[in-house]
Amino acid sequence: MNEPLAERVRPKTLNDYISQQHLVGKTGSLTHQIKKGTIPSLILWGPPGTGKTTLANIIAHESKRPFYSLSAISSGVKDIREIIEKAKQSGGLFTTKNPILFIDEIHRFSKSQQDSLLGAVEKGWVTLVGATTENPSFEVIPALLSRCQVYVLNPFGKEDLEALLQRAIKQDVVLKDKKIKLKETEALLRLSGGDGRKLLNIFELIVNAEETNTITITDKLVMAKVQKNTVLYDKTGEQHYDIISAFIKSIRGSDPNGAVYWLARMIEGGEDVKFIARRMLISASEDIGLANPTALVMANTCFQAVTTIGYPESRIILSQCAIYLATSAKSNASYMAIGKAQQMVKQTGDLSVPLPLRNAPTKLMKDLGYGKEYKYAHNYDNNFAEEEFLPEELTGTTFYEPGSNQRENAIKDFLKKRWKDKYGL
Numbered sequence: 573m574n575e576p577l578a579e580r581v582r583p584k585t586l587n588d589y590i591s592q593q594h595l596v597g598k599t600g601s602l603t604h605q606i607k608k609g610t611i612p613s614l615i616l617w618g619p620p621g622t623g624k625t626t627l628a629n630i631i632a633h634e635s636k637r638p639f640y641s642l643s644a645i646s647s648g649v650k651d652i653r654e655i656i657e658k659a660k661q662s663g664g665l666f667t668t669k670n671p672i673l674f675i676d677e678i679h680r681f682s683k684s685q686q687d688s689l690l691g692a693v694e695k696g697w698v699t700l701v702g703a704t705t706e707n708p709s710f711e712v713i714p715a716l717l718s719r720c721q722v723y724v725l726n727p728f729g730k731e732d733l734e735a736l737l738q739r740a741i742k743q744d745v746v747l748k749d750k751k752i753k754l755k756e757t758e759a760l761l762r763l764s765g766g767d768g769r770k771l772l773n774i775f776e777l778i779v780n781a782e783e784t785n786t787i788t789i790t791d792k793l794v795m796a797k798v799q800k801n802t803v804l805y806d807k808t809g810e811q812h813y814d815i816i817s818a819f820i821k822s823i824r825g826s827d828p829n830g831a832v833y834w835l836a837r838m839i840e841g842g843e844d845v846k847f848i849a850r851r852m853l854i855s856a857s858e859d860i861g862l863a864n865p866t867a868l869v870m871a872n873t874c875f876q877a878v879t880t881i882g883y884p885e886s887r888i889i890l891s892q893c894a895i896y897l898a899t900s901a902k903s904n905a906s907y908m909a910i911g912k913a914q915q916m917v918k919q920t921g922d923l924s925v926p927l928p929l930r931n932a933p934t935k936l937m938k939d940l941g942y943g944k945e946y947k948y949a950h951n952y953d954n955n956f957a958e959e960e961f962l963p964e965e966l967t968g969t970t971f972y973e974p975g976s977n978q979r980e981n982a983i984k985d986f987l988k989k990r991w992k993d994k995y996g997l
Contacts, residue, residue: 577747577776578769581740582626586634590739590768591732592623592725602631602723609635609669613693613700615678615708615717618725620812621767624703627725628674631701638671640698644680649688656692671698678702679711686713693719705812706847727766734761736768737775747779751786759791763798765813774798812843816851819894823852824859828898835887835894845886849875852893863903863977870896903975912971923963956990 583589586596586606595602605611611631616624632639640655659671673692675681692698693716700720704711708722728736734757741752764771778797779787815837822830838848849871856871874893878886932942947957960967974980974987 576773577740577744578621578772580746581736581744581772583630584633586630589623589626589630590735591728592627595723595725596627606631606634609637611635611637611672611699611701612721613698613719614721614723615702615704615712616723616725617704617706617708619727619765619767620705621764621769621771622725622727623768624725625674625676628672628701628703632672632674635669635672637669637699639674640671641674641676644675644677644685647675649685652685652688656689656697659692659698670696672701673698674701674703676703677705679704679706679708683713686716690715690719706844710846710850728764728768728771729766730761733757733764733766733768733771736771740772740775749785750779752779753788755788756791756794757789759794759798760789763794815841816848819848820851820855820859823855823894823898824902826898826900826902828895831894831898832891835890839883839887839890845878845882845890846875848890849878849893852890852897856897858907859902859904860897860900861903861906861975862980862983863901863975864979867897867900901977901979903977903980905973905975905980909972916966916969916971920963920965923965926960926963928959929961954990958991 586603589596592600594600596606597603616627618624628641629639638659640659642651642655655673659673673689675689678686689700693700700716702708702712702720708717708720712720734754737754737757737760741747741754760771760774763774774794775789778789778794781797815834819831819834819838822828822834835848853868853871853875856867860867870893874889877889881889927941927944928946930937930942932938932944938944947959949955949957951957962969974984
């Protein structure tokens with residue numbers, strides 16, 4: 573049987589669907605809509621192998637709607653218009669059971685291709701279900717995004733992945749005739765990276781490599797088989813996240829050679845240049861930050877340049893930026909500061925803004941003391957007046973702790989002169 577295991581055991585109903593309980597569990601945000609058949613146009617956003625295509629098929633099946641499917645890799649505006657015309661003829665204008673149009677990898681559609689969907693979605697000829705591994709805020713045009721609900725799918729957890737394996741062993745027409753024992757699953761789960769399809773592909777590879785029908789799955793067996801059969805790079809998901817992780821960690825670790833090598837792996841695999849540049853943009857702030865603020869400017873310029881140029885010339889720009897980031901001073905102080913501040917907000921809730929810091933556009937607000945006793949910094953020596961800028965309950969709390977590098981050492985000196993020992997700097 574040539575059909576892959578992941579396809580053979582793909583669930584057909586909501587009851588068989590594993591994981592994403594926040595969407596399709598008993599109290600999931602999509603469960604009630606699916607059962608009632610009142611499905612909005614939506615975007616399913618999540619890593620590869622988390623059930624986006626399966627969920628789209630189940631939505632159509634459970635709501636008893638016609639189902640049309642397109643892949644953004646191989647379809648164009650003509651294909652979209654043909655399906656929209658079929659949807660209109662099927663009565664989409666006059667019934668709540670309008671057809672579902674599923675578009676896989678919708679982030680690969682150009683602006684003009686996405687524009688061609690607007691009218692049909694707005695007029696209700698189709699209910700759009702798009703699937704994407706990329707942030708829809710970046711990859712879906714605002715006009716289309718505003719007409720869709722975005723639902724986030726998470727990587728499969730350990731229990732979900734083990735449930736996938738058990739179901740495959742018990743239900744698959746090929747595997748159920750074999751005697752398979754899952755003695756150890758750690759290696760399988762680790763290699764899957766939370767990707768259900770990848771897990772089943774690896775599992776099938778291992779089973780097929782064994783000549784006997786009695787198979788005991790161990791971590792040693794898994795690693796021995798997989799190391800012999802690992803592909804170079806699969807931009808659709810097989811090593812997509814592993815390699816981008818190695819790339820960013822090389823930059824964070826100040827190794828330009830590692831950064832360029834993993835960049836080359838992605839380039840040779842045909843990875844989306846915007847994906848690579850976007851991750852460097854994040855790293856420029858998360859890993860370098862105020863140690864070298866120019867890194868963010870460089871990364872942003874790189875993103876804009878490669879978006880305009882594309883392959884093959886963009887590889888030079890990507891390489892320049894990767895090497896610059898890798899050889900730059902590092903600091904995650906800004907990243908840590910916002911994390912601490914967000915955690916404090918979650919713990920303390922909506923604390924009152926101190927009266928001197930409040931806006932006072934009306935007489936009543938001024939009478940209530942809004943803005944009273946605020947010290948306007950520019951009226952004081954060195955443009956500084958010591959004042960409390962946090963809610964009273966958080967007085968003296970430190971969120972930003974400067975990193976140990978030349979630029980942030982200067983920031984540390986600046987803060988010491990202004991605040992002395994107030995924040996323990």
